[in-house]
Amino acid sequence: MSDSLFADAIQRLDLALKYVSISEDAIERLKFPKASLRVSVPVRMDDGSLRIFQGFRVRHDDTRGPTKGGIRYHPNVSLDEVKSLAFWMTFKCAALGIPFGGAKGGITLNPKELSRLELERLSRGYIDAIADFIGPDVDIPAPDVYTNPMIMGWMMDRYSTIRRQYTPAVVTGKPIELGGSLGRNTATATGAFAVINTMIPKFDRRPQDTTVAIQGFGNAGSVLAELLFHAGYKVVAISDSQGAVYDRTGLDIPSIRRYRESNKEMQAVYCQGSVCSIVERNRLTNAELLALDVDILIPAALENQITEANVNDIMAQFIFEVANGPITSSADRILEKKGIRVFPDILVNAGGVTVSYFEWVQNRSGWYWTAEEVDRRLQEKMIEETEKIWKMAQERSISMRSAAYVHALKRLGKSIDAKGTRNYFGRE
Numbered sequence: 001m002s003d004s005l006f007a008d009a010i011q012r013l014d015l016a017l018k019y020v021s022i023s024e025d026a027i028e029r030l031k032f033p034k035a036s037l038r039v040s041v042p043v044r045m046d047d048g049s050l051r052i053f054q055g056f057r058v059r060h061d062d063t064r065g066p067t068k069g070g071i072r073y074h075p076n077v078s079l080d081e082v083k084s085l086a087f088w089m090t091f092k093c094a095a096l097g098i099p100f101g102g103a104k105g106g107i108t109l110n111p112k113e114l115s116r117l118e119l120e121r122l123s124r125g126y127i128d129a130i131a132d133f134i135g136p137d138v139d140i141p142a143p144d145v146y147t148n149p150m151i152m153g154w155m156m157d158r159y160s161t162i163r164r165q166y167t168p169a170v171v172t173g174k175p176i177e178l179g180g181s182l183g184r185n186t187a188t189a190t191g192a193f194a195v196i197n198t199m200i201p202k203f204d205r206r207p208q209d210t211t212v213a214i215q216g217f218g219n220a221g222s223v224l225a226e227l228l229f230h231a232g233y234k235v236v237a238i239s240d241s242q243g244a245v246y247d248r249t250g251l252d253i254p255s256i257r258r259y260r261e262s263n264k265e266m267q268a269v270y271c272q273g274s275v276c277s278i279v280e281r282n283r284l285t286n287a288e289l290l291a292l293d294v295d296i297l298i299p300a301a302l303e304n305q306i307t308e309a310n311v312n313d314i315m316a317q318f319i320f321e322v323a324n325g326p327i328t329s330s331a332d333r334i335l336e337k338k339g340i341r342v343f344p345d346i347l348v349n350a351g352g353v354t355v356s357y358f359e360w361v362q363n364r365s366g367w368y369w370t371a372e373e374v375d376r377r378l379q380e381k382m383i384e385e386t387e388k389i390w391k392m393a394q395e396r397s398i399s400m401r402s403a404a405y406v407h408a409l410k411r412l413g414k415s416i417d418a419k420g421t422r423n424y425f426g427r428e
């Protein structure tokens with residue numbers, strides 16, 4: 001399998017290195033993951049047959065702390081994808097000043113084809129296979145695409161059984177009843193909302209005059225859509241893997257979310273009380289959603305959605321990357337030339353790992369915070385780091401992505417050098 005996504009991720013690093021001076025040793029280290037694990041996970045299916053699933057866990061860099069990152073269940077999961085996602089986690093944690101390195105995991109499957117019991121056996125089997133690779137001071141998984149708090153609960157429980165001790169800090173994004181943090185489930189969206197609200201007024205725009213299209217209506221996209229709706233933004237299009245709904249006058253996001261919870265399908269609905277009626281609106285493909293003439297475009301699904309093939313269709317003025325890696329590096333260069341402002345994943349979607357960090361701190365101290373405390377600290381962190389990155393972008397006339405990478409690289413470079421890598425190689 002080619003390393004195309006990872007090679008593309010490295011291009012972002014190379015670009016940022018033009019604007020920051022860090023040691024060659026630090027650069028070299030960041031170009032290679034510290035460790036990659038590939039495992040076969042046997043699962044007894046409900047019909048008695050045995051299926052073997054391929055799982056991965058990659059720890060990219062642990063200089064700034066134990067590695068951290070989600071676990072994805074998706075048919076396209078590959079070592080290349082997991083490596084790239086782990087790489088981005090290292091930069092995300094450093095950009096936010098969180099004392100973690102980067103990691104990611106995944107299993108190649110379509111989780112919609114498994115029963116709940118099969119999913120539980122798979123999730124516990126995956127932990128059996130990677131137990132020696134993770135740990136509260138080593139590597140701490142969390143949810144990502146098509147995984148959720150229930151799956152994190154099974155994983156934490158299995159790890160605790162293997163270690164013969166209750167170990168909540170080994171996984172974050174758990175159910176509250178198993179040591180999860182209040183606010184983790186909404187943290188990615190809340191963090192992205194804080195970045196949008198910090199940035200949009202700088203361009204003299206008001207929510208009520210701003211239209212938004214969101215690709216992906218999962219944990220991150222659906223909560224963000226609702227936050228934007230309540231703040232007065234006009235969310236005109238949303239989508240899931242099946243396609244999009246569009247209403248240029250604005251969609252009723254709370255009704256759509258409520259309807260989707262019980263019907264599992266995306267419809268443009270308007271609900272009054274418990275009565276919901278489906279309104280015929282334009283149905284679009286995901287490609288058409290990306291090309292809408294809106295002010296803000298929010299990719300919140302998967303990577304490689306905006307590429308050289310469709311970048312010239314993009315009409316939005318601002319792109320906030322909630323998904324990891326939704327824009328390829330070549331498309332990024334074209335967007336920059338066209339004057340479209342891109343706010344990068346390693347900043348915009350960092351609310352999730354920030355509250356994961358809070359969850360880990362709470363698990364380790366045994367002292368649990370209120371929802372208000374979590375939210376206050378999350379807002380503080382997101383706004384502070386957004387402002388720092390914006391200031392750097394302005395001062396150096398560079399993109400927000402390059403500024404975010406430079407900001408992260410400064411912290412990473414100092415930590416890597418403080419460990420004495422130079423001395424180790426005798427170059428001092």
Ligand SMILES: NC(=O)C1=CN([C@@H]2O[C@H](COP(=O)(O)OP(=O)(O)OC[C@H]3O[C@@H](n4cnc5c(N)ncnc54)[C@H](O)[C@@H]3O)[C@@H](O)[C@H]2O)C=CC1
Pocket residue numbers: 143144145146147188215216217218219220221239240241242286300301302303322323324349350352353
């Ligand atoms: N959940 C979290 O805490 C964090 C998630 N992210 C990133 O946000 C993105 C979304 O993650 P979640 O919302 O957690 O996942 P999720 O599993 O809750 O939802 C994924 C959504 O994407 C949609 N989708 C899947 N394939 C699609 C396609 N080809 N076109 C359009 N939509 C498609 C699904 O229908 C679903 O609505 C991912 O890139 C993830 O890595 C980033 C940081 C934290």
Ligand SMILES: O=C(O)CCC(=O)C(=O)O
Pocket residue numbers: 068069070071092140141142143144172173324349350352353354356
């Ligand atoms: O919450 C976490 O630890 C990681 C979340 C994640 O996977 C991500 O930010 O992409």
